Amino acid sequence: MRMSEQRRTTIKDVAEAADVGVATVSRVLSGTGSASPATRERVLAAAARLDYRPSALGRNLRRRRTGGIGLLIPDITDSFYARLADGVLACAQSAGEPVMIGTTGDDPEREAELIGSLIEESVERVIAVPSGDGEMWGPAFRAGLGVVFAERPVRGREDVPAVVTDDRSGVRTAVEYLAALGHRRVAFLARHGQEQRVRAFREAMGALGLPVDEELIVRARATRDSAYAAAAGLLHHRSDLTAVLAGGNLLGEAAVLAARELDVRVPRDVSLIMFDDVPWAELCWPPLTVIAQPAQDMGYRAAELVLRQGRRTRGVVLPTELIVRGSCGPRR
């Protein structure tokens, strides 16, 4: 009549079944220490028969360390971050490490909460695409977490290893490509927080002797709505611009949509080049010329870094690649 209250099979059960002490079971199962072939056999058999699974809880508590890595990204729905996460998972899973994921929505407050919860869970390493400033991370470091940042570093935490793409080179490549096509009035659609790229943009424009008009640098939040508003505003009010560089795939998507809506033809009226190569860039019409970033690789490398994490781990800068398709043309 009684609901069969599941009790987890413990190491003790196995010990009894194999008629040995719990320590022996532990040794055999964890491969540590020695055991006679005979007992070894008995233990293994008993464990298999009882379908025994050691509890990570008990183990971790005892060892005072949890494996497990935390992963904090702004938005799992954004293809870039999804690929990044995929890379992390690939590495973590092959290392047998569980990963705890959280999405911050680029909100520092949510980020802080998630960091707190990772600490509570005793996760000991985290990979994060940071939203907040250095302060958010105080608790994490005090708790002894090993952290590596991905995609962007955090100001004031230059000591924390970060895996990023070579923004300067990527932006320069894009701008040079556009300049070679004759464009002079090029706009930059950026996400808040992409100041690195904005600086690189000004620099590249300057280096080529192109005028940098601050009004052609517009920023959006990391949502479709905000991106669309920014793109539409830009295209609508600045009819003198002849090319736009989108700082990310959401911005690029918004630009394509806004252009269609406003009857701005790409690339005839304006050329468009976008950061991040996503699958749809090829399906889009016209197919989008992009600055590809190795997102999945970035995640994988970050995971490697956070797992190995020796004394002085240094960050890594990944290269970008210009992929020419059909969204850029000569200045009209």
Place this chain on the structure above:
Amino acid sequence: MRMSEQRRTTIKDVAEAADVGVATVSRVLSGTGSASPATRERVLAAAARLDYRPSALGRNLRRRRTGGIGLLIPDITDSFYARLADGVLACAQSAGEPVMIGTTGDDPEREAELIGSLIEESVERVIAVPSGDGEMWGPAFRAGLGVVFAERPVRGREDVPAVVTDDRSGVRTAVEYLAALGHRRVAFLARHGQEQRVRAFREAMGALGLPVDEELIVRARATRDSAYAAAAGLLHHRSDLTAVLAGGNLLGEAAVLAARELDVRVPRDVSLIMFDDVPWAELCWPPLTVIAQPAQDMGYRAAELVLRQGRRTRGVVLPTELIVRGSCGPRR
């Protein structure tokens, strides 16, 4: 000289600092039991000052239950599963539950491993897009896990609640739409495992008096390569077909690409309709007509289900919606 070996602040530290017993600290911090305003104050102050974070490890071990939900999806890189995961995260995070994620690559073996690891971690609820058959899930149930399936049910596990889309109705809508445009030779590009949809397809075709040619039903594995091969094969060898229904966004993407490659014009030469509305469907040329599925909602509902999980939880079937854009036309 000594590296400051981080020792985690424990409840004991707080107890000492507040000059009370550990039990009191526990009571105050967990809101359970009573405490005089005075001590309460002291404890809170001490905890804050020491920046104390209770260890989920200790708590869970003691309570013999871990909150936390496991999430198993085939591929985080696929927009559909990413949105699904997003829904799960939205619900879980608002409930304060950590989520452990794993990708199966639609490989039953990987799935089994991940299930094992979730059990070890003492996760007690899992949401999964299952890849394997019922057997894989034996250990999970024996361990007392609460599981709910998403997107697809598992044969032989009809008792497990599942959150799925209304495949029959979705397929019927698509086929009827195509039939209304005059199409008779319609192909179905399916993923292995979408037998439900395949059956629905045969049924819908039959109901409309259209011939169902088994050779026009082709299956692919859930990778871009496999999808492309299937789509290209179909388009290349079957010049008599006049419309194709793609069972998922990967298949749809492949169909678009293959059509372009083979110079098959959409919708002039063949009409294309795809399951799942993804952001790029609108950016594609022509914009894709789709059967939208509430992916993020599906994830959210699954999470709700697995969290509430009362005695007899029933699954839920979510509706689909036809979104007409520009990839279907009258039969040529």
Place this chain on the structure above:
DNA sequence: GTGAAAGCGCTAACAG
């Protein structure tokens, strides 16, 4: 209202 103590499942000494 509050503290002492037991014990969750496990591993790491330490004896035998």
Place this chain on the structure above:
DNA sequence: CTGTTAGCGCTTTCAC
């Protein structure tokens, strides 16, 4: 080679 034992950090009786 193997068993006993002492905790890891926490919650929860159970006395006081």
